[in-house]
Structure formats: structure tokens, C-alpha cells
Amino acid sequence: MVLALALTGCSSSTTTSGSASAAPAITADTGKPITVWVDSDRAAASDAYKAAFPNDPVTVETYDGGANGSGTFRTKIQLFDTSGSGWPDVVFSTQNNDAAWASQGSNGKQAYAAVLNSGLIPDATISGFAKGALDPCTVDGKVYCLRNDLAQDVVWYNKTLMDQFGYKVPTTWEEYQALGDKLATEHPGYIIGAQGDPWTPEIYMWSSKCQANGITGATAVTVKTDSTECKRAASLLDDLRANKTVPNVSVFSPEFVTNYTGKVLMMPGPAWYGGALFQNTASVNVPAGQMAIAAPLPWKGEDAVTGDVGGATWFISSHSANPGLAAKFAEFVTTADAYQVDKAPGYPAFSAAATKWLAKQAASNYYATDMSALTTAGGEIWSGWGSGISSQEAIWAKTMTPGITAGKNLVDLLPDWQKAISDQYQVDGYTVN
Amino acid sequence: MKSNTSDGSSVGAGFLRRRSALADSPKRRMAPSAMSYAFVGPYLLFTIAFGLGPALYALYLGFTKRDGSGFAGFANFTHVMKDFRFVPAVEHVGFFVGIWLVALIILVTFFSLLVHSIGANRVRTSLRTIYYLPGALAGASSVMLWLFLLDPTASPANFLLRAMGMDSFNQVVVPSHMPVIFAIIAFWAGAGGWIVIMYGALNNISQEIMEAARIDGAGPLQLALRIQIPMIRKWITYMVIMSLAAGVQLFVEPQFLSQATQGSIPNDYSLNQLAYQYAFKQNDFHGASAISLLLLIVALSLSAIFVARGGLFDKE
Known part of the structure; x- marks a missing residue:
């Protein structure tokens, strides 16, 4: 435990990069605890994480996911901005246009979303997402969120x-x-x-x-x-x-x-x-x-x-006291088979998981034809329609x-x-x- | 409670003398007991903490610049009033409050008189309870109930909706129907409480006056128009003022319907919702404060008119 404590704080996330399957935790993250917000449907994702890493200090809170234009995610973050504390470390959002505000600091405040493609999330993971999947998360070349699923x-x-x-x-x-x-x-x-x-x-x-x-x-x-x-x-x-x-x-x-x-x-x-x-x-x-x-x-x-109709996203807080653990969590829920293939109802945005998800769907014999059209459509999303605020x-x-x-x-x-x-x-x- | 403790009657002069003697007693007026402080204290505390304090903060925010660089004059006010959503929101709230207040005044008075005129005690009590029942459902839950009532595929009253040519929920909740629908919801939820209050006020009218009027040949209609309504006028004014204050703050109903209709009732339908959008979507608490101050001014001035016209603070 002492050793683990000494090692954490820098980056405990790099060991679980890529499409890591749900291998049990070897070393638990004993750094500062993180808070994660999911909607009730995505409780399955946090449950899968807890099953894989039972000793990580992750607190899960359920909220409405910002669904149906409630804007809860943004509302709460702005209140935390005003009070100067309380931001959740990882947030799931059902909307795909949150990067538009989360990437921008308003009224001189620090932007909520952490930049993910400058070291926080390994490049190999970032490039493992389907073509165009991270477009709604990208503002001026910086990636601010990971896509949960595609909604092509x-x-x-x-x-x-x-x-x-x-x-x-x-x-x-x-x-x-x-x-x-x-x-x-x-x-x-x-x-x-x-x-x-x-x-x-x-x-x-x-x-x-x-x-x-x-x-x-x-x-x-x-x-x-x-x-x-x-x-x-x-x-x-x-x-x-x-x-x-x-x-x-x-x-x-x-x-x-x-x-x-x-x-x-x-x-x-x-x-x-x-x-x-x-x-x-x-x-x-x-x-x-x-x-x-x-x-x-x-x-x-x-x-x-x-x-594209929605396609949910995961954000990491730029205020997080333990960004390593936050990144580990976000990476797990978007890429690991334990959630994206085994549990997720939607088409995974992470390509390797999508392939396995399709195979699983095909094996269920529900559909009368193969599901390759989903993959085709995933690459055909017209980029002339953006993700504005x-x-x-x-x-x-x-x-x-x-x-x-x-x-x-x-x-x-x-x-x-x-x-x-x-x-x-x-x-x-x-x-x- | 049959009593002859009337406020404005010319009978029972002895009582009146006694009452005014009490009111004029310097001891009563000048030296409130410790108990009265104890009663008023908590109210005062909460009013300052959750009413006056926030209102003053809104005043401060409304007149300061968004970037915190000092006095803004009326910039925040002109900014929100130029917003393309402002005028529609004013219209929505105006129509709703108008319809609702008129319905309240006419129907609450009518139903109170009706209940009051019923002879059988048991019928009276049960009617009052029935009127009051919907009020037990607080704002949000009553909207949930109305979501079902307004959906032609689920409503027990769908024959009415279909008779009006509405076959789908989308057709029911079009923006032009909303002021009426909100007025119905608000009336349904709030009128019962007011009927009970009006009923109490009617009970307070002395039997002597009623008797005298009857002997003079007044029928039920004349009794109502010439005796009862004038004598409960203050209570009607009170109801209008309280309802006006609540009505201009319309928020829960459209906010819920907005989510239930996936936004075809917009989330900036009412002024309070627009203020909410400013504060929590646009991160502009100054604009939000400006809207709430405008609401306060409108509600205050309308209330002042009603107070003056309704004689609410007149001494009898």
C-alpha cells in the first residue's frame, strides 16, 4: 500500500491503456478520491469499473445526464464555477455538444473540461476511436471528451x-x-x-x-x-x-x-x-x-x-485532484470490453469495442441481415453539421x-x-x- | 362558527366601541409582549435570509457589469429586454395571469357563495374538502398528473379532447393553448384553498345584516351582489394580489411541460424560465437579476393598484 501510494499521483492510468479487457486491478489507486457523475442507464458502466477495480476510491453519483435539454451538467458546473469548488472529476453526458461550452472558460473562469490529447489520455487510445467520433469533442484541435457511443x-x-x-x-x-x-x-x-x-x-x-x-x-x-x-x-x-x-x-x-x-x-x-x-x-x-x-x-x-443523433460523451475535470484516476476511469468506460461490449446498449465509439459489439449482436440473431450498415454509416457522418453550443x-x-x-x-x-x-x-x- | 363579530357592520355598536377601545389602547399598541417578538422573530429571520437578502443581492447584480467592473446603469435591463425571447415571454405570462386571475375572481367567488348557500352541513363540508383536495398535490406532481390528462391516448377525458379535434399530445400542447392550460392547472390546484378562505370570510358576515337584507326583500342574487361580495371585497383583493405574485413567477409548469414535450413548449416560455436560462445556461447572473427585478417592479406596481382599489388596508 505504501509503495502504491508513492507511485500514484503521477499516472496510474497508463497501465490500462488501449482496449484493456477487464483484468482485475493489480494495484489499487490510493490517491485522492474522485467523484463520477453518470445517468441511471450508465450506472452499469461505473458498476463494471467497480467490479474491475474494487479498491479504487471512486464515488459514483447519479444525475439526469443532461437529457432532454435539461442542461443539468452545464447548470451545475456553472454553480461550482461560481462557488469555486465541488466539481465532479468525471462526468457522463447524454449530449454531444457539451464540449462547446466546457472547453471555454466563461467570465474569466477556468474551462471545466481538461484537454485529453496532450498526455492525459494516451494517443493510442485517442486514435482508437472511430473516424469522426471525437469531432463533437474537438475544439481547435484539442480533444475535450471521449465519446461513449456513436449515434449515426x-x-x-x-x-x-x-x-x-x-x-x-x-x-x-x-x-x-x-x-x-x-x-x-x-x-x-x-x-x-x-x-x-x-x-x-x-x-x-x-x-x-x-x-x-x-x-x-x-x-x-x-x-x-x-x-x-x-x-x-x-x-x-x-x-x-x-x-x-x-x-x-x-x-x-x-x-x-x-x-x-x-x-x-x-x-x-x-x-x-x-x-x-x-x-x-x-x-x-x-x-x-x-x-x-x-x-x-x-x-x-x-x-x-x-x-448523428446524440452519442454520449465523458468529460474529465480540469480541476480534478487526481487526474490520473479520472483518466483511468474515463478510459475504462469508453474502451473496456467489460462495459462497452458486455453491457452497453449503444454502438461503441471505440472501434475495437465496436467490432466485438457487432459480433455479439450478430450472434444474438435478432436482426434479419448483418449489421455492417452501422459501420458504413459510422464513417459517413457529414462534417458540415457541427456541435455548437x-x-x-x-x-x-x-x-x-x-x-x-x-x-x-x-x-x-x-x-x-x-x-x-x-x-x-x-x-x-x-x-x- | 356563527358569530356577530362583524368588521363593517353598523349593528353591535357596543362591540365596535369595545373593539376600537382595545385598538386605541396605548398599552396594547406601544408595548408588544416578548411573546410577539418570539412569534415574529423566526419569520423575520427567514424573510431576511431568503427574501430580502437575495432581493438586495439581485439589486446589486442587476446594476453591476457582467465582468464585475462596476456600475452598469440600465445596461443589463436593456440587454435582456432586447433579447428575442423577452417579449414572447412577457406575452405568455401576461395572457396566463390575465386568464387565471379573471377565472379566480369569478369562479372562486361563485363557488364560495354556492357552498355557503347550501343548507345541509354535511354537503357543505364535503364540498369544501373536495374543492381543497387538488391543492394537496404540490406543483410538480400536479403537472405530472396533467400530462396524462392532456394526452388523448392516455387521458380519461380524451373524448373531450377528441371532440375539440385533438388526437395527439402534440396537438394539445401547441403554444397557443398554453396560457389556458396553465390557467386551468393553476386554478385546479389553487382555487380550493381560496374557496375555503372565502367561505370563512362569508361566515364572518353578521347574520343580522343578512337577516335585515332578507326582510327588505333581497333574493339570493341581490344578497350576493349587494351584501356578500362587497363585504368580502378585501379578501378577493388579497387573493388577487397573492395570485398575481405567484402567477408572474410561473416556472414549474412550463419547465416540466418543456421536458415532457421534448421542448416544443420552449424552456424559455415564461419570464422566470428566461431568468433561469440567463443564470444557468448563459452564466449571466446579472441579466437574470435584471429580469427578476423587472418582475418585482411589475408585481409590486400591480399589487399597489389592487391594494388602493380594493381598500385592503382601509380602516373600517
């Missing part, structure tokens, strides 16, 4: 229903729209998507290269929603909302489960839809062997790109959802959207172009 959009579809109806899986967005029109007349009541969620733009607008969130610097954004790219996606949504094949309903509403269980033919959406909607008894609960995954759709004549989801929910609920068309609401995004970014201190 793919095209989920029910292969059994497709075969039964005699349809082919569309290969472009134009074909997707045509299929919707056909489905509306031939099999009314079935759907090929949903547009009642705040992340609707992150599925349809992002993958159409609509420049609504063009982050060009730490506090600069370009917003341009009157482009062809925005209009074509908006008009696709308008058309398919009118014929009820992509209804204005949230996939997490009781209404969705009541009206569309067994009726989801297709559903463009993030990687986590698999576990959250289809393989979930509390949602539409599709039986095994029916659901399949297709790669993101391109618009005709273009390369396929896709969007203002929540695009909050803006969409506030501006567009009430508009279409009131019977307006998205195409006509695009100028309102532009204004709402610009206003919000300006209030948050950005230069808007």
Missing part, C-alpha cells in the same frame, strides 16, 4: 414486411419518397419514418447536407436554410407527412406504440433506435428475425452522407414542431428556422454568418 443514422427496415408487400429497399431519398407515396395508397396505416421528435433535422436535414449548423470556429456558425439541400428534405417531409407515411409523432410517445406497433415498414434513425424501439418490449417490440439495417441513403447523384433539437422543437402541428409546411417554415437558429446562437455569444 442508418435506415432501419422490416424485412419481413418488405418481402410481404413486394417492395425493394430504396437506394436513394427520391426512391424513399416514392415508396412512401406508394405505401400510402397500397397499405395505409403503415409508416416509413416519424417526424415528431426534436432530432428530426438530425436525421433528414443533416443527411441532405442542409447547412443549418455550420460551426466554423469556437464561437462562429454559418446558418443557411434556404438552400436546395434544405428545401428538398423539407419538401420530402411535407409530402410524407401529408400522406401519413412519416407522421408528426414522437417515437417515444404512447401514441407511437399504440398506433404503429407492427406497422413500421422503415425508419431512418440513429443506431440506438435498434435497442430503444425495435428490440424493446416497452416500444414497438418487433419479433426477432424481422428487422434489418440498410446503409444511409444518398440523394440521387450524390454520395451518401448521414447525421445551441441545441438544434431545442430550436426545432420550439420553432418547427408547433408549426407543422398547426398545419404549416416545413418548406414555408425554413426562413423561421433560419431566424430561430441565428437568434439562439447570437444569444449564446456566437458570430452568425
Whole structure:
């Protein structure tokens, strides 16, 4: 113990780099204790860490993860900034745009997030994440967080229903729209998507290269929603909302489960839809062997790109009294098989873990096809849509959802959207172009 | 409690004389007992710690610069008032408070008179309890309950919602419906308490006056309009002032609905929410203080009008 005490304080984390499997701790970290914040779902991650390193002084506290725009993470950190103490050492956040504020000190205070790619986390680990996975964590070349999972959009579809109806899986967005029109007349009541969620733009607008969130610097954004790219996606949504094949309903509403269980033919959406909607008894609960995954759709004549809905992140505090242990913890929960492969519900952002996670999913035989589309999509996320401080989801929910609920068309609401995004970014201190 | 201890009656002159003699007694007025300090003390302490202190701190923050470099004049105020979210928030709160206060005045008075006029004691007591019950659910939990009531797929009253052409939760919680919905929630949760208070006030009206009016041929309507309502006017004013203070601070209901609707009720719907955004999202406590001071000024001046018009502090 004395020896261990002497050794700690510098870096106890380097011994567990890479995709270390959950080997039991050889030396416990006996340095200063750290506090870790997770949401209730990610308690599995901290449990896995405690099982692997039972003697490390890690205190776990549960909070809401900043979900649904609550902003708890930022709120609490700003209070700690004001009081000058109390910061948690490691924080899990369900949002992927927290680096935008956590990397910046406000009112002359030290920025909360520690820079991870200048020695705190080994380069080998940093480079082990999927291409583009750390983009939302990177500001001016510095990495401020580790990605927990990827939330790349793919095209989920029910292969059994497709075969039964005699349809082919569309290969472009134009074909997707045509299929919707056909489905509306031939099999009314079935759907090929949903547009009642705040992340609707992150599925349809992002993958159409609509420049609504063009982050060009730490506090600069370009917003341009009157482009062809925005209009074509908006008009696709308008058309398919009118014929009820992509209804204005949230996939997490009781209404969705009541009206569309067994009726989801297709559903463009993030990687986590698999576990959250289809393989979930509390949602539409599709039986095994029916659901399949297709790669993101391109618009005709273009390369396929896709969007990203969330994809959680882990931060390390720049105030931590024991950064070595904090780094060890963050590295473990993002890379170790004991959590990312064995327990995690979402597609791991760390490539080596993702490969094993896919193999595990394939072995379960739930999906009717292989899951390679997830890997394809992971590399196709369009970088023209950034991770700014203002929540695009909050803006969409506030501006567009009430508009279409009131019977307006998205195409006509695009100028309102532009204004709402610009206003919000300006209030948050950005230069808007 | 039938009593003839009326405040404004011209009968019972002996009682009135006794009462005013008590009030004018210098001993009573000038030398409060130690016990009265003991009663007032804790209240005073907490008011200073959690009311006056923070208010003064807000005053300080509201007039100082964000970077702490001294006096800012009205810069923080003009800054928040120019915010694109400010005017909508004022409108939202204004509509809500307007609808709610009118509903409170009319319906609470009506229901109190109604309960008061019921002869059977048991019915009266049970009605009062029923009115009061929703008030037992505190802010957040009553919103949770309303989330179910307002969802056409889950609500026991969904036939009403469907009759109004609303088939999904999204259609119910559109921004234009919100002032009415918040007013209904607030009325439902708070009116019962006020009905009980008004009922007490009505009980306080002396039976002699009521008898005299009846003998003069007043029916229930005239009794209510000419005797009862004028005599509980102070209580109605009191209700309006307290409700106004609570209403302009609208926060819990929209904050919850914002999360429940994934943000289609914005998280900057009310002025207090906007202040919250300033303090905890934009890290601008000075702007937040400016908004709360504006709220304070508005609530104070409106209250002053009601106090003056309602004769709340008039001596009888």
C-alpha cells in the first residue's frame, strides 16, 4: 500500500491503456478520491469499473445526464464555477455538444473540461476511436471528451414486411419518397419514418447536407436554410407527412406504440433506435428475425452522407485532484470490453469495442441481415453539421414542431428556422454568418 | 362558527366601541409582549435570509457589469429586454395571469357563495374538502398528473379532447393553448384553498345584516351582489394580489411541460424560465437579476393598484 501510494499521483492510468479487457486491478489507486457523475442507464458502466477495480476510491453519483435539454451538467458546473469548488472529476453526458461550452472558460473562469490529447489520455487510445467520433469533442484541435457511443443514422427496415408487400429497399431519398407515396395508397396505416421528435433535422436535414449548423470556429456558425439541400428534405417531409407515411409523432410517445406497433415498414434513425424501439418490449417490440439495417441513403447523384443523433460523451475535470484516476476511469468506460461490449446498449465509439459489439449482436440473431450498415454509416457522418453550443433539437422543437402541428409546411417554415437558429446562437455569444 | 363579530357592520355598536377601545389602547399598541417578538422573530429571520437578502443581492447584480467592473446603469435591463425571447415571454405570462386571475375572481367567488348557500352541513363540508383536495398535490406532481390528462391516448377525458379535434399530445400542447392550460392547472390546484378562505370570510358576515337584507326583500342574487361580495371585497383583493405574485413567477409548469414535450413548449416560455436560462445556461447572473427585478417592479406596481382599489388596508 505504501509503495502504491508513492507511485500514484503521477499516472496510474497508463497501465490500462488501449482496449484493456477487464483484468482485475493489480494495484489499487490510493490517491485522492474522485467523484463520477453518470445517468441511471450508465450506472452499469461505473458498476463494471467497480467490479474491475474494487479498491479504487471512486464515488459514483447519479444525475439526469443532461437529457432532454435539461442542461443539468452545464447548470451545475456553472454553480461550482461560481462557488469555486465541488466539481465532479468525471462526468457522463447524454449530449454531444457539451464540449462547446466546457472547453471555454466563461467570465474569466477556468474551462471545466481538461484537454485529453496532450498526455492525459494516451494517443493510442485517442486514435482508437472511430473516424469522426471525437469531432463533437474537438475544439481547435484539442480533444475535450471521449465519446461513449456513436449515434449515426442508418435506415432501419422490416424485412419481413418488405418481402410481404413486394417492395425493394430504396437506394436513394427520391426512391424513399416514392415508396412512401406508394405505401400510402397500397397499405395505409403503415409508416416509413416519424417526424415528431426534436432530432428530426438530425436525421433528414443533416443527411441532405442542409447547412443549418455550420460551426466554423469556437464561437462562429454559418446558418443557411434556404438552400436546395434544405428545401428538398423539407419538401420530402411535407409530402410524407401529408400522406401519413412519416407522421408528426414522437417515437417515444404512447401514441407511437399504440398506433404503429407492427406497422413500421422503415425508419431512418440513429443506431440506438435498434435497442430503444425495435428490440424493446416497452416500444414497438418487433419479433426477432424481422428487422434489418440498410446503409444511409444518398440523394440521387450524390454520395451518401448521414447525421448523428446524440452519442454520449465523458468529460474529465480540469480541476480534478487526481487526474490520473479520472483518466483511468474515463478510459475504462469508453474502451473496456467489460462495459462497452458486455453491457452497453449503444454502438461503441471505440472501434475495437465496436467490432466485438457487432459480433455479439450478430450472434444474438435478432436482426434479419448483418449489421455492417452501422459501420458504413459510422464513417459517413457529414462534417458540415457541427456541435455548437445551441441545441438544434431545442430550436426545432420550439420553432418547427408547433408549426407543422398547426398545419404549416416545413418548406414555408425554413426562413423561421433560419431566424430561430441565428437568434439562439447570437444569444449564446456566437458570430452568425 | 356563527358569530356577530362583524368588521363593517353598523349593528353591535357596543362591540365596535369595545373593539376600537382595545385598538386605541396605548398599552396594547406601544408595548408588544416578548411573546410577539418570539412569534415574529423566526419569520423575520427567514424573510431576511431568503427574501430580502437575495432581493438586495439581485439589486446589486442587476446594476453591476457582467465582468464585475462596476456600475452598469440600465445596461443589463436593456440587454435582456432586447433579447428575442423577452417579449414572447412577457406575452405568455401576461395572457396566463390575465386568464387565471379573471377565472379566480369569478369562479372562486361563485363557488364560495354556492357552498355557503347550501343548507345541509354535511354537503357543505364535503364540498369544501373536495374543492381543497387538488391543492394537496404540490406543483410538480400536479403537472405530472396533467400530462396524462392532456394526452388523448392516455387521458380519461380524451373524448373531450377528441371532440375539440385533438388526437395527439402534440396537438394539445401547441403554444397557443398554453396560457389556458396553465390557467386551468393553476386554478385546479389553487382555487380550493381560496374557496375555503372565502367561505370563512362569508361566515364572518353578521347574520343580522343578512337577516335585515332578507326582510327588505333581497333574493339570493341581490344578497350576493349587494351584501356578500362587497363585504368580502378585501379578501378577493388579497387573493388577487397573492395570485398575481405567484402567477408572474410561473416556472414549474412550463419547465416540466418543456421536458415532457421534448421542448416544443420552449424552456424559455415564461419570464422566470428566461431568468433561469440567463443564470444557468448563459452564466449571466446579472441579466437574470435584471429580469427578476423587472418582475418585482411589475408585481409590486400591480399589487399597489389592487391594494388602493380594493381598500385592503382601509380602516373600517
